[in-house]
Amino acid sequence: MTEPMYSLDDIRTNVTRIDNEILSLLAERRQLSLEVAKSKIQTAKPVRDQTREHALLLRLIETGRELNLDAQYVTQIFHAIIEDSVLFQQAYLQTLANPDSLQPVARVSFLGAKGSYSNLASHHYFSKKQTKLVEISCSTFRDVLHTVEIGNADFGVLPIENTSSGSINEVYDLLQHTSLSIVGEITQPIDHCLLVAVDTQVDQIDTLYSHPQPHQQCSEYLHSLGEITQEYCSSTAEAMQKVAEIKRPNVAAIGNAASGELYGLTPVKSNIANQQENFTRFIVVARKPVDVTSLIPAKTTLIMSTAQKAGSLVECLLVLRNLNINMTKLESRPVIGNPWEEMFYVDVQENIKSGVMQQALEELTHLTRFIKVLGCYPSENVSPTDVEITP
Structure with a gap:
């Protein structure tokens, strides 16, 4: 049996040293991304350049392979680093604008x-x-x-x-x-879990506390439990509080495992949502709207009520299509007090200050009975740049 070159304490000391160096380098990289943002103000270039991100990831994958690092591992790490860089730059530019x-x-x-x-x-x-x-x-x-x-x-x-x-x-x-x-x-x-206050088994639970939304999101798992009483609370936090107070083996809450620790609860079953990607x-x-710089991706949310005639909504949606404005959400809700009248909520990927969005609002104003912008705000969901990982 080969003796290790270093003691376990020495190994851990070196791991800690390397971790600290990684953190220092990440902090240095983040500050450099701030300098990138400053330069983009001068050139009026958008924060994201996915062509460059794609080339960067391919180079990093190749360099990683030379260092015996798995391509998936390298990609996952640098997706997180790129996302942080983008959001850090966006926050800086938004501070300047507001x-x-x-x-x-x-x-x-x-x-x-x-x-x-x-x-x-x-x-x-x-x-x-x-x-x-x-x-x-x-x-x-x-x-x-x-x-x-x-x-x-x-x-x-x-x-x-x-x-x-x-x-x-x-x-x-x-x-x-x-x-x-x-x-x-x-x-x-x-990440929905079944949280309990005392040591118990899932088959002992007959009463479940949570907000109505988690009950819906975990409906398939709850159905598998058979006869179970579902008690609704104003929030998942209230549900956890109740279970902590009741402290019985037949009672559980739906909530986040880390949050459950605040109330002395432990998970007896994890990942119980209908969709794993939840x-x-x-x-x-x-109270006040924000000004979104044109250098970062923006969303605009508006509500509108169309005329009560065939094709009214289609006419409004054609305005967005003809101006090449991408709609990411369309939701209809009844107008309280006006039976059969609908209010439409629309999310679009466009800055309210852009020429096309101003034109869209002008045309929609003529086509609708009521229209109101609920807000224009930075889009902070940074979708990762796709790269093909070849064996």
């Missing part, structure tokens, strides 16, 4: 208490802005909006759609009447 928005601390309202998915999304979004949070937990979506509207919070974070359960209709309905503007978005991975898109609202 100097009044620069604040070290932000008061943020969200649904539920600490550990709710809205709370996690709030931390995820504002950590990218290097902004500390004053957390304001709310018991309803309406309260989240109202807290911002009356000035008790600077921002509100609301879930708008999920890859499994679809649109969150209550939020769409509330957006019809608010004076707030959408100023940002964040997509949060959702994500929720959240929007961020504020």
